[in-house]
Amino acid sequence: MSRAISRAARTRGMAEREAGSGPAAASPQARPVSVVGIGDDGWAGLSEAARALVREAEVLVGGARHLAMARTTGAERVAWPSPFRVDFVAHLAASRRVCVLASGDPMFHGVGATLVATLGADRVTVVPVASSASLACARLGWSTQTVALVSAVGRPLDTLTAELAADRRVLVLSADGLTPGRAAALLVARGFGTSEVTVLEHLGGPAESVWRGTADALAAAPERRFADLNVVAVVCGPGPGLSRLAGLPDDVYAHDGQLTKREIRAVTLAGLGPRPGELLWDVGAGSGSIGIEWMRAHPSCRAIGFEARADRAERAEANAVALGVPGLRIVRGRAPDVLPEGETPDAVFVGGGLTVPGVVERCWSALRPGGRLVANAVVAETEAELVRHRASYGGELTRLQITRATPVGRFTGWRPAMPVTQWVVVKPAGPEPGVTHP
Structure with missing residues (x-):
């Protein structure tokens, strides 16, 4: 052959x-x-x-x-x-x-x-x-299709965070000889210090060698440098791994109250329906939770958040790094002015700016045919906007009410949170007969 x-x-x-x-x-x-x-x-x-x-x-x-x-x-x-x-x-x-x-x-x-x-x-x-990943799995006796892979070559190492869970096997393609130590430090910082770490150098060559230890041990020797040609293999120990499903606990996010709460967030992501490789616009990003959980749904999912307040934008970026999706892009400024021309998102979430003229219209115009738009409203004024837009574009309105148990003296009662009205609409793939645009 x-x-x-x-x-x-x-x-x-x-x-x-x-x-x-x-x-x-x-x-x-x-x-x-x-x-x-x-x-x-x-x-x-x-x-x-x-x-x-x-x-x-x-x-x-x-x-x-x-x-x-x-x-x-x-x-x-x-x-x-x-x-x-x-x-x-x-x-x-x-x-x-x-x-x-x-x-x-x-x-x-x-x-x-x-x-x-x-x-x-x-x-x-x-x-x-043979790729370095194939050679590493062959040396370790790992089934290749069951192993998560993270590349640190020209990419942020923080993406490793999203793959961490007890007993999870992960390969890290190193950028250089310092990557193993940095990966170990990240594991320790995320609560996975007892993880087994194997560094395989010069795979397939005459100088091939192997180092084994724990993340704690390697992180304690930050001066240790390996050969630039290396792969880091991790077997995660016990640690606070997070699900890739939508609805992460609220306390994993730093926020100032501008946070889509856990249950509402899960329903919102269900309406947005992330698929591999798709792009989300998160208008009014706040703490970044919607864009973050969209990107955590699949490594190829992309998201851009638009946030007018600088402090919230910085907080959203920090949350993205901490939760393993450092690729979340945050654009500072007010919609619709900062919404980019020429881009076609697959889904749009409008969490802020519903009362600003032109925001929904601009998002709808940019959205690809077959794409999904979801918007949430808490106060009467923004709810009225959802009713108006539904009359123009169609879709479904849903009232979401969450009630949580809370102490009442020696007993337990129920305290309702403010209801959320949600509008979910799919852009038609063809012409929109009968649509009356605002």
Whole structure:
């Protein structure tokens, strides 16, 4: 199979030359880009197909370590620029055969996926080797599909928090040799100091090594530096893990009273209905709880919160970090002025600004067809706005009433919270016959 792929690559090059599509005649769409994954065992670990792509390249692109592993002559070697970007690869490939060298499986949190998104799948050929996650699971005897994975490469390590739960197995792809210590410190800070930690260095290479201990022990030695090529494996000990389902306890949030309470929050998220990869607008973010629990529903969910008060915006950002979704974006300013043009959210929650002219109209206009809009009202004035908007856009109105047990002398009674009126509406996928817009 490797020889067949290699012959196909050589045949492709001959056909290009015979058709007059050599380097001088190539268009930006003429030449595919090869992406070859290399493990820590270097050239020796590559298949013949991968070696052929490297040898045939006129330009090799990669990090210094990867470029040093490539045994080829004649090709120009181009290191990744700092800051990292991939757009220049398209320029190089306009006239020459380009091979990009990457770690392990380039489609697994790697540059392969970025190149496909930039150039298109039809222009990128990827030849992977085993990923660091696959090698780590093989060494540890873990079933890969049962393991949570967090990448700290160019991403906040705080995303680890969302994966923590007793007995949970987590792999952390390290950014450098200090990542294991930082991960251990985070585990201790989140109440998981007794967790078992294994640091696997130089996986698949001749210098492979393993360190084992607890998060407490590793966090107590902050000066310890591992090899930059490492993966951190965690078996979580007992700790205060939080569910990914909506309705987290109110006391996990820092707030000034501007907080959608637990039961109402759960019903609100049910109406918003987060799906993987979707984007939420949280208008009037307050403590950030709606956006945070939207993002906790799935690692690929995204959210933007809009908050007029600077202190609340800062608090929402801090809550997002503490609850494992540091990617929550908070935009400071008043809606509708700060609502971005050209973005199409999949769902919108209006928790503030219902009485401000144009807020609901702007949100509805931006919402994609089939998207969901949810708005909550507590006082009569905002409830009247919901009734008015329902008359224009349709949807359902629901009155939510929560009553909690409370001491009454030596006995227990019931104290009702203020009722909440909720409007849930789905934007039609086609024209909206009969809709009278305000």
